[in-house]
Amino acid sequence: MADYTREQVIAGAKQKVSFDRLDLRALDLSGIALEALSFRRAELDGTNFQKTKLKGSNLSHSSLRESFLVEADLSGVNFEKADLESCNLKGANLAGANLARANLGGATLEGANLKGANLGFAQLDGANLGGADLSECNLSHADLTEAYLGGAKMLATNFSGATLVKVNLEEADLSDAILAEASLSEATAVGAKFVGAYLTRADLSKADLNGAILARADLRGANLKGAKLDKAELTAAIIHGIQVDPAQLDTIVADWVDGSAGGDGSQRLSGRELVDFLSGNTNRGGAGSGRRYFGKGDIMRDATLVFGDNAYVEIESIFEKCAITLGNGAELVVAREGILRNCSVSGAGRVTVHGFFSETESGPGLVGPRQLFVSSKGSIISKVQQTAQATKFGFEPGCRLRLTILEANNAK
Amino acid sequence: MDTNVASNTDRGEQAAPNKETRHTVIEEGTEISGKLKSGVPLVIKGKLDGELDAPAVAVAASGALTGKAKVGKLVSEGLLSGQFEADSVRLAGKVGNKSSIKTRSLEARLTADKGLEVTFGECVLTVGDEPSEPKGQPPPPAAAKTEPAAPKNPGKK
Numbered sequence: 001m002a003d004y005t006r007e008q009v010i011a012g013a014k015q016k017v018s019f020d021r022l023d024l025r026a027l028d029l030s031g032i033a034l035e036a037l038s039f040r041r042a043e044l045d046g047t048n049f050q051k052t053k054l055k056g057s058n059l060s061h062s063s064l065r066e067s068f069l070v071e072a073d074l075s076g077v078n079f080e081k082a083d084l085e086s087c088n089l090k091g092a093n094l095a096g097a098n099l100a101r102a103n104l105g106g107a108t109l110e111g112a113n114l115k116g117a118n119l120g121f122a123q124l125d126g127a128n129l130g131g132a133d134l135s136e137c138n139l140s141h142a143d144l145t146e147a148y149l150g151g152a153k154m155l156a157t158n159f160s161g162a163t164l165v166k167v168n169l170e171e172a173d174l175s176d177a178i179l180a181e182a183s184l185s186e187a188t189a190v191g192a193k194f195v196g197a198y199l200t201r202a203d204l205s206k207a208d209l210n211g212a213i214l215a216r217a218d219l220r221g222a223n224l225k226g227a228k229l230d231k232a233e234l235t236a237a238i239i240h241g242i243q244v245d246p247a248q249l250d251t252i253v254a255d256w257v258d259g260s261a262g263g264d265g266s267q268r269l270s271g272r273e274l275v276d277f278l279s280g281n282t283n284r285g286g287a288g289s290g291r292r293y294f295g296k297g298d299i300m301r302d303a304t305l306v307f308g309d310n311a312y313v314e315i316e317s318i319f320e321k322c323a324i325t326l327g328n329g330a331e332l333v334v335a336r337e338g339i340l341r342n343c344s345v346s347g348a349g350r351v352t353v354h355g356f357f358s359e360t361e362s363g364p365g366l367v368g369p370r371q372l373f374v375s376s377k378g379s380i381i382s383k384v385q386q387t388a389q390a391t392k393f394g395f396e397p398g399c400r401l402r403l404t405i406l407e408a409n410n411a412k
Numbered sequence: 413m414d415t416n417v418a419s420n421t422d423r424g425e426q427a428a429p430n431k432e433t434r435h436t437v438i439e440e441g442t443e444i445s446g447k448l449k450s451g452v453p454l455v456i457k458g459k460l461d462g463e464l465d466a467p468a469v470a471v472a473a474s475g476a477l478t479g480k481a482k483v484g485k486l487v488s489e490g491l492l493s494g495q496f497e498a499d500s501v502r503l504a505g506k507v508g509n510k511s512s513i514k515t516r517s518l519e520a521r522l523t524a525d526k527g528l529e530v531t532f533g534e535c536v537l538t539v540g541d542e543p544s545e546p547k548g549q550p551p552p553p554a555a556a557k558t559e560p561a562a563p564k565n566p567g568k569k
Contacts, residue, residue: 178519218521263522297550318549337548356545373522379543390531394522397500400540401518405532407509
């Protein structure tokens, strides 16, 4: 039997008492005001909170399994590590709530407002989020396996590193969403909008993207093998390094796509060019045309390396105290496990850092790059002396920087 | 003299950051200097120079924020110049000279669209935890066995 009755809870709420660790299971607390109260580690399984006002309350570590929270006001509530498995949150207001590491497996969140909520590392497998508003939410590393997100609004939502395997995204709006390195294999995303979304190195293998809108999406390094792309709109999408069979693109809709490594629109491709480009891409990695690769496990120390115009250099090994010069249009990629320790890179090339870069003591470590891009896993400790035309910069959320940016010829 | 000011507060018919919450808007053509503390998100289409404390700020392409700001979320397509501290930052537009940005999360896009690019003057970016080397590289090969050290006084028993 519960520790309190409904009337005692109402009276306690007026006196702002703490409900921490209490057993309030299966109580009817519907429609009452319980704002800014503490329910930490409380037992609330099967409790009825329909239309209850819990705004600003603390329910962290509480157990709410199969509780009924339909249309409840839960804005700003702290649900960190709470157990909400199979609970009903249909139409609830969870704007700005903290659901980090919460368990929402199998929960119903249909039409809920989750705008700006933190769901980092949350468990949402099999949850129903149809028509919910998840705009600007943090869902990084969340597990959404087989969740239903049809018609949901996910503008600028952060899904980096999230698991979205077999998720249903039909007609959902993911414009400007961050899906870098997310796993979307076998997802159903028919008619979904990914306009301007970051899908760098995302796994979209066997996904159904028929009729999806991927205009301006950043697909660099994404895996689209076996994905359905019939009538998918890809105008201005950035496709450098994507894994796809050119035949898969026979029925896409695109005025042009961007094949440039830097995603700066400098390599617009259409029609036959696109097919040739993708064929070349697929074959890349063999002995080839200006490509240099330094593999994992190798260590290079105190070396001076000069790479010519338009060379492509990928480093997955450790470089220590090395000085690298890049020719015009050359591209240097520090791979995920690559380490450039106490090094310098100069010249009008493009530098992409997925791994680690630190500069020499004398610095600046980066002199005159045309472009610097640091991905979500990249780390840099350096000064950057820009080119006279100003270096282009790109940073993905998650990157770690200790960066001093200098104007051209003004290094100190 | 510090001036506590807040211009139009509306019901959110305008642009970002959040259409459904109340926010303060500094309209284009409006210039404000002084200290501003706001409990609601702020949209800057004009100019704000001074000290700012707000849960979220969106600087429009026509807007400028100069001075010091401590905010939860900072989104800028206009001019930022000064010292900024935020939980998360999304940048386009321009970051002026002698600026610093300290944040847990920074996003800036490489894009063919000039309007969405960011350009930096001389500035310092402190983003996320301390950068660290990725794990996963195999350990370096073991060093060759060294010869045992020579006795200090050879020949002496």
